[in-house]
Amino acid sequence: MEQAEGQAVPGTRMRAGQRRELVLEAATRVFGERGYVGATTDAVAKEAGVSQPYVVRIFGSKEALFLAVLERALERLTGAFRAALAAQAGRADPAAAMGSAYAELLADRGLLLSLMHGFILGSDPVIGARARAGFLEVYRLLREEAGFSAEQAHGFLASGMLLNTMVGIRMSVDYERDAAARELMDSVFPTKLHFLLSLEREQGAGAAGPVPS
Amino acid sequence: MEQAEGQAVPGTRMRAGQRRELVLEAATRVFGERGYVGATTDAVAKEAGVSQPYVVRIFGSKEALFLAVLERALERLTGAFRAALAAQAGRADPAAAMGSAYAELLADRGLLLSLMHGFILGSDPVIGARARAGFLEVYRLLREEAGFSAEQAHGFLASGMLLNTMVGIRMSVDYERDAAARELMDSVFPTKLHFLLSLEREQGAGAAGPVPS
DNA sequence: GTCTATAGGATGATAGAC
DNA sequence: GTCTATCATCCTATAGAC
Numbered sequence: 001m002e003q004a005e006g007q008a009v010p011g012t013r014m015r016a017g018q019r020r021e022l023v024l025e026a027a028t029r030v031f032g033e034r035g036y037v038g039a040t041t042d043a044v045a046k047e048a049g050v051s052q053p054y055v056v057r058i059f060g061s062k063e064a065l066f067l068a069v070l071e072r073a074l075e076r077l078t079g080a081f082r083a084a085l086a087a088q089a090g091r092a093d094p095a096a097a098m099g100s101a102y103a104e105l106l107a108d109r110g111l112l113l114s115l116m117h118g119f120i121l122g123s124d125p126v127i128g129a130r131a132r133a134g135f136l137e138v139y140r141l142l143r144e145e146a147g148f149s150a151e152q153a154h155g156f157l158a159s160g161m162l163l164n165t166m167v168g169i170r171m172s173v174d175y176e177r178d179a180a181a182r183e184l185m186d187s188v189f190p191t192k193l194h195f196l197l198s199l200e201r202e203q204g205a206g207a208a209g210p211v212p213s
Numbered sequence: 214m215e216q217a218e219g220q221a222v223p224g225t226r227m228r229a230g231q232r233r234e235l236v237l238e239a240a241t242r243v244f245g246e247r248g249y250v251g252a253t254t255d256a257v258a259k260e261a262g263v264s265q266p267y268v269v270r271i272f273g274s275k276e277a278l279f280l281a282v283l284e285r286a287l288e289r290l291t292g293a294f295r296a297a298l299a300a301q302a303g304r305a306d307p308a309a310a311m312g313s314a315y316a317e318l319l320a321d322r323g324l325l326l327s328l329m330h331g332f333i334l335g336s337d338p339v340i341g342a343r344a345r346a347g348f349l350e351v352y353r354l355l356r357e358e359a360g361f362s363a364e365q366a367h368g369f370l371a372s373g374m375l376l377n378t379m380v381g382i383r384m385s386v387d388y389e390r391d392a393a394a395r396e397l398m399d400s401v402f403p404t405k406l407h408f409l410l411s412l413e414r415e416q417g418a419g420a421a422g423p424v425p426s
Numbered sequence: 427g428t429c430t431a432t433a434g435g436a437t438g439a440t441a442g443a444c
Numbered sequence: 445g446t447c448t449a450t451c452a453t454c455c456t457a458t459a460g461a462c
Binding site for chain 2: 119121122136140150154167181
Binding site: 228232263264 | 448
C-alpha cells in the first residue's frame with residue numbers, strides 16, 4: 001500500500017497489480033469481441049493503452065492472458081451468483097434473482113462472451129480443460145448452493161447459453177428492423193435490462209471492432 | 214451427368230461439384246473444431262486430401278469458404294426440421310421430434326459447432342450478418358411452421374445452444390470421471406443418442422485436433 | 427514498469443505449370 | 445482440375461534500452 005489508491009491513468013507509470021487489472025479488462029473486451037484466436041495481443045495492448053510486448057510481458061503469453069481472463073470471468077460469475085443467493089436467502093424465487101445477476105454481468109463488456117469463446121474451444125488441451133472445470137463449477141453451484149433441481153439447472157444454463165449467443169451474434173442490430181428479432185430478444189432479456197441493450201446497440205462497431213481489414 | 218455417380222476417391226481427378234462437396238465437409242469438421250479464425254485453409258486441405266491453394270481456388274477465399282459451410286449447415290438444419298415436422302404431421306409432440314432431429318445433426322461432425330462459431334462472431338460484418346439472418350430464419354421456422362409459442366421457441370433454442378456448448382466444450386471427456394458432468398450430459402442429450410456420445414469420446418483428439426503446436 | 431526494435435514462424439493468397 | 449513454388453502479411457515472443 002505504498003501509493004494511495006486512485007484512478008488508473010493511462011500513459012502513466014503505475015503499480016503492477018493495477019496495470020495488470022487494467023489490461024485484464026481490456027483483454028476481456030477484445031477476446032469477447034474476436035475470440036481467442038482472432039484477438040491479437042496488439043489489439044489488447046491498444047485497448048489498454050500500453051505496448052504489445054508489455055502485454056505479453058505481464059502475462060507470459062497470449063494463452064496465459066486468456067486463461068487469466070477466464071479466471072476473472074468465472075470469479076465474477078460465481079461471485080454474482082453467491083451474492084444474489086445471499087441477498088435472496090429464504091425468499092421466493094432464487095432462479096429469478098440468479099437470472100438477473102447473470103444478465104447484469106453484461107455490464108462487464110466481453111465477460112460473458114470471453115467465457116463463451118472459451119467454452120467452444122474444448123478441443124484445446126489447456127483452454128478446454130479450464131473451460132470444462134469452470135462450467136462444472138457453475139453447475140455444482142446451481143445444484144448444491146442454489147438448490148436447483150437437475151431440470152432447473154438445465155433450464156437455467158440453457159437460457160444463459162442462449163443469452164450469450166444473442167449477445168455474440170449481436171441480435172440487437174436487428175431489433176428495430178425485424179419483428180422476429182424483437183420478439184426473440186424480448187424473451188431472452190429481462191425487461192429491466194433494456195438499457196443495457198440500447199447501450200449494446202450503440203457499441204455496434206466499438207473500439208474493439210472486427211478485423212481491421 | 215457425364216460421369217457415373219460414384220464414391221469420391223481422394224487423390225483422383227473428379228468433377229468440380231463433387232470435389233467442392235468433399236472440401237465443404239472437411240471444412241465443416243475443421244471449422245467446427247478450431248473456429249473461423251483458428252482454422253487454416255491448410256488444415257482444411259489436409260483433411261480433404263487436396264492442396265491448400267486449391268481450397269482457396271475453389272471458394273475464392275477463406276471467408277467465402279466459411280460462408281459456404283454456414284450455408285450448408287443451415288440448409289441441413291432447416292431440412293432436418295422440416296422433415297421431422299412432415300413425419301410428425303398431426304401427432305402429439307412436434308417439439309420432441311424436432312429435438313431429436315436437431316441432436317441427430319451431431320452425426321454430421323462439426324456442423325452444429327461451425328454454426329455456433331458463426332453465431333458468436335456477430336461483430337464480423339459479413340459473417341455476423343449471415344449468422345443473424347440464419348438464426349432468425351430458424352426462429353421463424355419454429356414459430357410459423359412448427360407452431361411453437363414464443364416461450365416454446367425460446368426453450369427449444371436455449372436447449373439447442375446448451376447442447377452446442379456441451380459439444381464444443383467437450384464435456385463428454387469428463388463423463389466417466391465426474392458425476393456432475395454425467396448428470397448434466399444426461400439431461401442435455403436424449404437417451405437415444407448415447408451412441409453418438411461414445412463416438413464423440415473416441416474422437417477426443419481426432420484428425421482435426423487442436424493447434425499443432 | 428514500460429518502451430522500441432526485431433526475430434522467427436505461420437498463413438492466406440497469387441502465379442503459373444501440367 | 446489440381447499441384448508446386450512463393451510472396452506478403454501479420455503476429456507472438458524475445459532482447460535490450462531507459
